[in-house]
Amino acid sequence: xxxxxxxxxxxxxxxxxxxxxxxxxxxxxxxxxxxxxxxxxxxxxxxxxxxxxxxxxxxxxxxxxxxxxxxxxxxxxxxxxxxxxxxxxxxxxxxxxxxxxxxxxxxxxxxxxxxxxxxxxxxxxxxxxxxxxxxxxxxxxxxxxxxxxxxxxxxxxxxxxxxxxxxxxxxxxxxxxxxxxxxxxxxxxxxxxxxxxxxxxxxxxxx
Amino acid sequence: xxxxxxxxxxxxxxxxxxxxxxxxxxxxxxxxxxxxxxxxxxxxxxxxxxxxxxxxxxxxxxxxxxxxxxxxxxxxxxxxxxxxxxxxxxxxxxxxxxxxxxxxxxxxxxxxxxxxxxxxxxxxxxxxxxxxxxxxxxxxxxxxxxxxxxxxxxxxxxxxxxxxxxxxxxxxxxxxxxxxxxxxxxxxxxxxxxxxxxxxxxxxxxx
DNA sequence: ATATTATTTAATAGACTTATTAATTGAATG
DNA sequence: CATTCAATTAATAAGTCTATTAAATAATAT
Numbered sequence: 001x002x003x004x005x006x007x008x009x010x011x012x013x014x015x016x017x018x019x020x021x022x023x024x025x026x027x028x029x030x031x032x033x034x035x036x037x038x039x040x041x042x043x044x045x046x047x048x049x050x051x052x053x054x055x056x057x058x059x060x061x062x063x064x065x066x067x068x069x070x071x072x073x074x075x076x077x078x079x080x081x082x083x084x085x086x087x088x089x090x091x092x093x094x095x096x097x098x099x100x101x102x103x104x105x106x107x108x109x110x111x112x113x114x115x116x117x118x119x120x121x122x123x124x125x126x127x128x129x130x131x132x133x134x135x136x137x138x139x140x141x142x143x144x145x146x147x148x149x150x151x152x153x154x155x156x157x158x159x160x161x162x163x164x165x166x167x168x169x170x171x172x173x174x175x176x177x178x179x180x181x182x183x184x185x186x187x188x189x190x191x192x193x194x195x196x197x198x199x200x201x202x203x204x205x206x207x
Numbered sequence: 208x209x210x211x212x213x214x215x216x217x218x219x220x221x222x223x224x225x226x227x228x229x230x231x232x233x234x235x236x237x238x239x240x241x242x243x244x245x246x247x248x249x250x251x252x253x254x255x256x257x258x259x260x261x262x263x264x265x266x267x268x269x270x271x272x273x274x275x276x277x278x279x280x281x282x283x284x285x286x287x288x289x290x291x292x293x294x295x296x297x298x299x300x301x302x303x304x305x306x307x308x309x310x311x312x313x314x315x316x317x318x319x320x321x322x323x324x325x326x327x328x329x330x331x332x333x334x335x336x337x338x339x340x341x342x343x344x345x346x347x348x349x350x351x352x353x354x355x356x357x358x359x360x361x362x363x364x365x366x367x368x369x370x371x372x373x374x375x376x377x378x379x380x381x382x383x384x385x386x387x388x389x390x391x392x393x394x395x396x397x398x399x400x401x402x403x404x405x406x407x408x409x410x411x412x413x414x
Numbered sequence: 415a416t417a418t419t420a421t422t423t424a425a426t427a428g429a430c431t432t433a434t435t436a437a438t439t440g441a442a443t444g
Numbered sequence: 445c446a447t448t449c450a451a452t453t454a455a456t457a458a459g460t461c462t463a464t465t466a467a468a469t470a471a472t473a474t
Contacts (some may be wrong), residue, residue, distance in 0.1 A: 009451075027234045030431065041453045046433055048451095104378075108312060111381045122385055150410075159400075160371065160407055162378070167370035170377060171311075174318045178329055193366075200367055203357075203410045216421080237461060248423045253463055255421095 010048045012038040017045075018059050022102040025109055026056055057117060060110060065124050067103055070096050074132040082139045082149070083205070090161045090201055094194050097169050104166045150207045160204060164197040217255045219245040224252075225266050229309040232316050233263055264324060267317060272331050274310055277303050281339040289346045289356070290412070297368045297408055301401050304376050311373045357414045367411060371404040 016037035020029040031052050035042040049055035071093060077085045097104070111118070136154045143149040168190065176186050223244035227236040238259050242249040256262035278300060284292045304311070318325070343361045350356040375397065383393050 031433085032431075040451095042432090043434080043454080044452060050433085052432065105315060107381060108377055109316065111384070115384065118384055122387070125385060156403060159374075163374035164367065164370050166378065167366075167374050170315050171369070171373060174314060177318070177322065177325055178332060180329070196363060200407065200411050203413065204407050206410065206413070238463085239461075247421095249462090250424080250464080251422060257463085259462070 009038065009040055009044065013040065013045055013048060014055075014059065017055050018063070021056060021059060022063075022106055025106065026052075026113075031055075056110075057114075060106075060114075061120060061124070063100075063103070064107075064121055067096070067100065068125055068128055072129040072132050074135060077132075077135070082136075082143050083202070085136065085139070086157065086161075086201060086205065087198060089158075090165070090198050091194070093161060094165050094197065097165055098190075101169050104170050108170070147207050149205045152205070157201065157205070161197075161201055164193075164200060168193050168197070216245065216247055216251065220247065220252055220255060221262075221266065224262050225270070228263060228266060229270075229313055232313065233259075233320075238262075263317075264321075267313075267321075268327060268331070270307075270310070270313075271328055274303070274307060275332055275335055279336040279339050281342060284339075284342070289343075289350050290409070292343065292346070293364065293368075293408060293412065294405060296365075297372070297405050298401070300368060301372045301404065304372055305397075308376050311377050315377070354414050356412045359412070364408065364412070368404075368408055371400075371407060375400050375404070 013034060017029070017034045020034055020037060023029075031045045032042045034055075035045050038045075045052075045055065049058070073092075076092075077088060080088060111121075133154060140149065140152070140154055140157075144151050172186075172190070172193075175181075176189075181189070220241060224236070224241045227241055227244060230236075238252045239249045241262075242252050245252075252259075252262065256265070280299075283299075284295060287295060318328075340361060347356065347359070347361055347364075351358050379393075379397070379400075382388075383396075388396070
C-alpha cells in the first residue's frame with residue numbers, strides 16, 4: 001500500500017479550472033488558459049472533459065454541494081442553547097465565506113445563467129436543510145413562547161445572517177477599491193464585521 | 208421652437224446598449240446584439256462610440272453617478288427626526304433598487320474588472336456623501352448621548368441598510384429559482400422584506 | 415443642381431474560442 | 445520485442461467578436 005505521489009493531469013486540469021472559474025467566471029476563462037495553468041495542451045482539456053460546459057458543471061456542482069452541506073450542517077449545534085446555535089451558524093457561515101470568498105459571486109453569476117441545470121442543484125439541495133430547519137423551528141417556537149425571542153421565523157433570521165455575511169464578500173471589495181483602503185484596513189474591517197454582523201442578529205432577536 | 212420627435216440613432220444605440228449591458232453584463236453583450244436591438248448596422252455602433260469599452264464606460268459612469276446621487280441624496284431628509292431619516296433612507300434605497308434591480312449585479316461584476324477606470328468613479332463619488340454624512344453623524348451623536356440609540360457609527364448603520372436591501376436583489380432571484388417560487392410568491396416576499404429589513408435596522412438602533 | 419458633409423451599410427481583416435481529428439509519444443502486457 | 449491502449453500534442457475547422465475601410469445613401473449648404 002503506497003501513496004500515489006504522481007498527480008494525474010486530469011486532476012491538475014480540474015484544479016486549474018476550479019481556480020480560474022472561481023477567479024474570473026465561466027465566460028472569461030478559456031480552455032486555453034485552463035490548459036496553460038494546468039501545464040498541458042489545450043486539446044487535453046477536451047479529451048478528459050469533452051466540453052467546457054461539462055467541466056464547469058462538474059466543478060460547480062461539487063462546489064455547490066460542499067458549500068451548502070457546510071452551511072446547513074447541524075452536527076455541531078445539538079448541545080448548544082438556541083442563541084448559541086444562532087451565534088454558531090453566523091460565525092461558521094462567515095468563516096466558510098472567508099475560505100471561499102469567490103463563491104457568492106460565482107453563485108450570483110452562474111446560477112442565473114444556467115437555469116437548464118438548476119434541477120440537478122435543486123435535487124441536491126432538497127434534503128440538506130430539512131434537519132436543521134426542523135430543529136431550529138421547534139426550538140424557536142419555545143423561545144418565542146417563553147418571550148426570550150421576538151416572534152420571527154427561522155427563515156427571517158437566516159435571511160439576515162446570510163445577507164449580512166454575503167454582502168461583505170460581494171460588496172466590500174468594491175467599496176474598499178473605491179475608497180482606496182489599504183490591505184491592513186480591509187482585514188481590520190472584515191474582522192470587525194464578523195462580530196458586528198452578529199450584533200445585528202442578536203439585536204434582531206431581542207423581544 | 209419645436210420639439211424634436213426624431214429620435215437619433217445615436218441615442219437608440221445608447222438605450223439598446225444600456226438595456227443589454229444591464230441585463231447581461233459587458234462580456235455577454237456584443238456590439239452586433241446592440242446594433243440589432245437598436246435597429247441599425249453593427250458598424251454604426253463603432254462609428255458613434257469607436258469602441259465597445261468606450262460605449263460601456265459612458266453608460267456605466269452615468270448610471271453610477273445617477274444611482275449614487277440618489278442613494279446619498281439628503282434633500283428630503285432635513286425636516287425628519289433621526290429615526291425617520293433612517294426609515295426614509297432604507298425605504299428609498301429599497302425603492303431605488305426596485306427601479307434598478309440589475310444595478311447591484313452590474314456593480315459587483317464590472318467595478319471589479321475595470322480597476323483602471325476606478326479613479327474617475329472615485330472622483331465622481333468624492334463629494335456626494337459628504338453632506339449626508341455630516342448631518343447624520345452629528346444627529347447620531349446627539350441621539351447616542353440622549354441614550355435613544357445604541358452607540359454606533361453611521362457607517363455601521365448604512366452597511367446594514369445596504370447589505371439587507373442589496374442582498375435581496377442579488378440573492379433572492381437565485382433562491383427563488385432554486386426553490387421554485389411563483390411570480391406571486393416572489394412579489395409577496397419582496398414586499399415583506401422591505402418592512403422586515405427596516406425592522407432589522409430599527410432593532411439594531413435600540414440601545 | 416452641385417458640392418460638401420454626415421449617416422449608414424457591406425465587406426472583411428485579424429484575433430480568439432471551442433471542439434475535433436489524426437498523428438505522436440509513452441507505458442503496460444503478452 | 446511487438447502489440448495494444450492510454451495520454452498527449454499539433455493542426456485545423458468553424459464560429460464569434462471587435463474594429464476598420466471603403467462604398468452607398470441621405471442631408472445640408474452654396
